[in-house]
Amino acid sequence: xxxxxxxxxxxxxxxxxxxxxxxxxxxxxxxxxxxxxxxxxxxxxxxxxxxxxxxxxxxxxxxxxxxxxxxxxxxxxxxxxxxxxxxxxxxxxxxxxxxxxxxxxxxxxxxxxxxxxxxxxxxxxxxxxxxxxxxxxxxxxxxxxxxxxxxxxxxxxxxxx
Amino acid sequence: xxxxxxxxxxxxxxxxxxxxxxxxxxxxxxxxxxxxxxxxxxxxxxxxxxxxxxxxxxxxxxxxxxxxxxxxxxxxxxxxxxxxxxxxxxxxxxxxxxxxxxxxxxxxxxxxxxxxxxxxxxxxxxxxxxxxxxxxxxxxxxxxxxxxxxxxxxxxxxxxxxxxxxxxxxxxx
Numbered sequence: 561x562x563x564x565x566x567x568x569x570x571x572x573x574x575x576x577x578x579x580x581x582x583x584x585x586x587x588x589x590x591x592x593x594x595x596x597x598x599x600x601x602x603x604x605x606x607x608x609x610x611x612x613x614x615x616x617x618x619x620x621x622x623x624x625x626x627x628x629x630x631x632x633x634x635x636x637x638x639x640x641x642x643x644x645x646x647x648x649x650x651x652x653x654x655x656x657x658x659x660x661x662x663x664x665x666x667x668x669x670x671x672x673x674x675x676x677x678x679x680x681x682x683x684x685x686x687x688x689x690x691x692x693x694x695x696x697x698x699x700x701x702x703x704x705x706x707x708x709x710x711x712x713x714x715x716x717x718x719x720x721x
Numbered sequence: 722x723x724x725x726x727x728x729x730x731x732x733x734x735x736x737x738x739x740x741x742x743x744x745x746x747x748x749x750x751x752x753x754x755x756x757x758x759x760x761x762x763x764x765x766x767x768x769x770x771x772x773x774x775x776x777x778x779x780x781x782x783x784x785x786x787x788x789x790x791x792x793x794x795x796x797x798x799x800x801x802x803x804x805x806x807x808x809x810x811x812x813x814x815x816x817x818x819x820x821x822x823x824x825x826x827x828x829x830x831x832x833x834x835x836x837x838x839x840x841x842x843x844x845x846x847x848x849x850x851x852x853x854x855x856x857x858x859x860x861x862x863x864x865x866x867x868x869x870x871x872x873x874x875x876x877x878x879x880x881x882x883x884x885x886x887x888x889x890x891x892x893x894x
Contacts, residue, residue, distance in 0.1 A: 566766040569853060573770040580777050587780045595776025599768065602811075604728040610764070611735045614756035618749060651813060652848045656855040657760055663856070672856070673864060681842040681872075686815045692892045693818045698883045702835065705878060706842070709871040716867050721860065 613654050617661075629675070631666035638714065641671045645678030646707060649685045670718025677710035767854040771847055778809055778846065791829040800873060803833045807840035811848075817841040818892070825889035832880040834889070839872025 580588045629637045650658070659672045682703050683690065690699040726733075735757070742750020782805060791799045791806075803824075810817070820841075821834050829837070844865060852861045 566854065568858060569767060569770050569850065573773050576777060577773060580781070588777065591776040591778075591780035592773065593776070594779050595772040598775060598811075599772040604732065606764075606768075607729075608731045610757055610760045611731060613760060614753045617756050618753045649813065652851055656848075656851050657763070660855040669860065673860070676852075676856075677843065677864070677868070680814070680848075681839070683814055686813075689815055689892070690818065693822060693889055695883075695888070695890075698879065698887060701879065701882060702838070702875070705875045706839070706872075709868070709875060712871065713864060713867050717860070717863055720863055 609651065609654055613657060629662055629667045629671050631668065633667070633671065637667070637671050638674055641675035642678050642707070642711060642714070645675045645710070646682040646703075647684045648679070649683060650679055652680075655679050668718055669721035670714050673717035674710055674714025677713045678707065681706040681710055763854060764851075767850055771850040774850070775809070775811070775847060782809065789827075791824060791827070791833045793828075793830040795830070795833065799830070799833050800836055800876075803829070803837045804840040804844065804869075807837050808844050808846050808849075810841060810845055814838070814842050822889045822891055830880065831884045831887045832876040834876075835879040836873055836876035839868070839875060843868045843872070 577588070580591065627633075628640055633640070655676060659676055662672055662675075663669070684703070687699060687703065690702070693699070694702070738750060739754040739757075741747070742754065791803050795802070807817070810820070817838055821838060824834055824837060849861060849865070852864075
């Protein structure tokens with residue numbers, strides 16, 4: 561599964577890279593230099609997060625997660641996932657492996673989709689900061705509409721997958 | 722050099738901890754290391770490709786060019802460009818707020834600012850790459866295709882509801 565996705569992604573990257581090289585060699589080299597720099601900058605925070613996740617996963621037994629969000633959790637699990645996702649702020653590097661773990665433990669795609677989407681689009685923890693930028697009304701409205709959108713996305717993905 | 726040592730302090734500690742656990746037969750250490758190893762292998766197969774794409778995207782589509790075409794009269798082209806700009810970026814959603822301020826300053830419409838935030842939240846290329854790696858290409862494409870019309874709609878609704886007296890303030894650290 562993972563290998564398959566890697567193959568597709570690698571192939572796609574290869575085609576884009578060749579296309580870019582043919583069009584403009586200098587630009588491509590400059591782009592690759594930027595790639596390397598960005599990769600290097602993100603490397604240590606990224607490894608730190610993997611370490612943290614490995615430790616957290618040791619202390620939080622899968623049975624606990626599965627109980628609340630697993631195959632038999634139904635609408636209750638869907639609601640819990642939406643609420644946790646809306647309140648918390650988990651970086652993608654942590655949330656995607658977690659989502660994959662949930663799926664492998666029997667959580668439905670709907671639960672995973674609503675969890676991921678609320679994480680990405682709704683932020684209660686960051687709301688005070690958002691209000692400073694956009695004002696109270698706009699910030700709250702944005703979060704409310706995005707929450708509704710996340711519920712729709714969760715239900716539709718559960719339906720299609 | 723000092724800075725590098727500080728940056729990698731946790732990683733060095735973790736390696737020492739894992740080696741120590743191995744020789745002392747410390748079970749939790751072994752489990753934690755095996756967790757880490759799984760994550761690492763999964764990521765190593767995706768990350769290099771990802772960053773090649775980001776770097777190339779960055780040189781072929783400079784932000785300055787994109788930011789020019791996102792104003793009130795920009796129509797579908799503006800929506801398209803604002804989504805493209807958001808897809809280039811990385812980081813958590815609150816990292817997009819300062820960019821929203823710059824877009825506002827440069828005359829982007831209210832609609833385009835909120836479409837930008839929607840695209841930033843759910844369609845960043847680095848995150849899409851990771852999503853494909855972990856949740857599969859079908860899930861990723863499906864989620865993106867369902868999200869896209871929804872956050873464009875949210876952009877239009879937000880412009881209707883707050884458009885008149887909307888402003889983005891600069892927040893200083």
